[in-house]
Amino acid sequence: MRLFETINDVEKPSITSKDSNSPAHNELTATDDSIFSFKDLQLKVNDKLQIQLASVAKKSYNPTGIAYYSTRLIGYYQNYGLMVSEPRSAKINEYPLFESDELFIFYFNGQTLFKFASYVEKIITLPFKYLHLSFPKHISGKQIRKSKRIGVNIEVTVNNNPSPAIITDISTTGAKIETNQEIGSFNAAVDLAFEISLHGYSTKLQLKGNVQSFNISHENAQNPLCYGIKFTSLQHNQKLLLQNLIYQKLINELY
The missing domain is CATH 2.40.10.220 (predicted glycosyltransferase like domains)
Structure with missing residues (x-):
């Protein structure tokens, strides 16, 4: 096993999707949730990820009020875990992250918006701050069609x-x-x-x-x-x- 995988190692997506489409807005449409493998994400080092604290997201009735954290992928160990940079957010003091927290993680590759759940397994502070996250077990995604307006x-x-x-x-x-x-x-x-x-x-x-x-x-x-x-x-x-x-x-x- 290797710490990082390259694009050449990534298989083409094998997607199981539903037939119906649901509009998101004007020229932007999205298919219903599909099931993806981790390789389908084609994640690369330094790719940007968005994080929601699951406990906050599940209680919120106003999606725009949910605190989002911005982070970047440092690396991953296939089937074992992810390493991401210190999350940043204007609400980090209001909603700090702790070990064992469940997170919802989002990644957009230009065509598909992926979502998966993960847990904070370890918060590392030296020589710099970063997080060890559990490896995703289930990955869903919505394919975005046409113009992203x-x-x-x-x-x-x-x-x-x-x-x-x-x-x-x-x-x-x-x-x-x-x-x-x-x-x-x-x-x-x-x-x-x-x-x-x-x-x-x-x-x-x-x-x-x-x-x-x-x-x-x-x-x-x-x-x-x-x-x-x-x-x-x-x-x-x-x-x-x-x-x-x-x-x-x-x-x-x-x-």
């Missing part, structure tokens, strides 16, 4: 104009903005400034984009002008933040 309600400033505008859905490539002021004609350049909340932390984003579509909504009297914006010159860290926002939303909506 999520519904949001985020206030945004467009071209430094103080007039109210709302981002109503967003992806890593663009967003839909509803407003009562004209933004620009087709392909017009726009500057966007808004804040997103990730794991309890607020992060400011300043993005550039072009107007790609326009229509008038007769159902929204307050902000009837609807613009489709395509992001341009997106920096790597900005794309990562958007991916994390989508990842967090997927967990809330699909589980």
